[in-house]
Amino acid sequence: MRRVPALPGSSAVLPAVLLALGLGGLTACGTDDGSGSIDGGAAAAGTVTVSGDFGKAPKVKYDGRLGQETSETTVLTEGEGADVEDGESAMVHLYIGNGFSGEKAYSTYDDNRPTVLEVGENSLPALREAVVGHPAGSRVQVLAAPEDAYGEAGNPNLFIGNGDSVVFVVDILSTVLDGPEGAEQEAPAGLPSITETDGTVTALDFADAEPAGKGLQVVTLVEGEGPEIEKGSFLAMHYLGQVEGKKKPFDENYSAEAITPFRIGKGDLIKGWDEGLVGVPVGSRVMLVVPPRFGYGAKGNDGAGIKGTDTIYFVIDVLGVS
Numbered sequence: 001m002r003r004v005p006a007l008p009g010s011s012a013v014l015p016a017v018l019l020a021l022g023l024g025g026l027t028a029c030g031t032d033d034g035s036g037s038i039d040g041g042a043a044a045a046g047t048v049t050v051s052g053d054f055g056k057a058p059k060v061k062y063d064g065r066l067g068q069e070t071s072e073t074t075v076l077t078e079g080e081g082a083d084v085e086d087g088e089s090a091m092v093h094l095y096i097g098n099g100f101s102g103e104k105a106y107s108t109y110d111d112n113r114p115t116v117l118e119v120g121e122n123s124l125p126a127l128r129e130a131v132v133g134h135p136a137g138s139r140v141q142v143l144a145a146p147e148d149a150y151g152e153a154g155n156p157n158l159f160i161g162n163g164d165s166v167v168f169v170v171d172i173l174s175t176v177l178d179g180p181e182g183a184e185q186e187a188p189a190g191l192p193s194i195t196e197t198d199g200t201v202t203a204l205d206f207a208d209a210e211p212a213g214k215g216l217q218v219v220t221l222v223e224g225e226g227p228e229i230e231k232g233s234f235l236a237m238h239y240l241g242q243v244e245g246k247k248k249p250f251d252e253n254y255s256a257e258a259i260t261p262f263r264i265g266k267g268d269l270i271k272g273w274d275e276g277l278v279g280v281p282v283g284s285r286v287m288l289v290v291p292p293r294f295g296y297g298a299k300g301n302d303g304a305g306i307k308g309t310d311t312i313y314f315v316i317d318v319l320g321v322s
Helices: 010-021 125-131 271-276
Strands: 047-051 059-063 072-077 089-098 103-107 115-118 139-144 166-176 182-184 193-197 200-205 217-224 234-243 285-290 312-321
Touching: 047 139, 047 166, 059 089, 089 234, 089 312, 125 139, 125 166, 166 234, 166 312, 200 234, 200 312, 271 285, 271 312
Parallel strands: none
Antiparallel strands: 047 059, 072 139, 089 103, 089 115, 089 166, 139 166, 182 217, 193 200, 217 285, 234 312, 285 312
């Protein structure tokens, strides 16, 4: 079966990964303002050379054991997009290397699937330095002293020992919005209404909705002004899916701790998403009305409680694209 967004619990995988990496809100040792000793640049015992093109897996060469007493930041490629501000999120490709062993510890390039990081006071100081203040399109390298990475405890999940220096290479693909931004559009009559709690989408209300037609419908509720989704793009979004007439959604990620980017237009997702989202600009909120032939077909999706005759509705906030 194709990888689809409509599997209950599917959005819970990434937060566990981020926590294991120490990127999901865990703070390493450092100064009170979260900046660590980033501004330094003392000589290290070993050296690291990073080469390769932005957006592709970096080639990282280690010469000796890296022993950073203070961290060094180098902008390898200067982007031309919007700067990432402190407290915002960004879609990135990320390489983490063990400066002691000279081994790759983790890389999003391995399966060509970027991740979304929120960077702020609770982020690793080295990672915060690599992202905050840099424009999208940048590749930034940080040779991190232990106190700006995983500290004296290290990170057993990454086989980084106590007190090891760490190499971060970050490609900043795009900034990521907190929610839709743009001009609100008048919704056509007959659509279900959106239920929100404290500004967060929680369900659809079909009480006054009309029966859906047979074709795929893409209804713009907020018209964004950012770059448009292209075929093959990775998309950061909030979404909620609900079967026509049902009281509760079968899946959503508005309540998730982290956003998993999805690739559009390459068969990873249901046809309704692959066809309906291409061309939608960042900042938009859209409602997709997806009949069976654009969704899960005649077999439906038992795990999500979707029959082969069900039409499904999605509310999607387009937050970032790369």
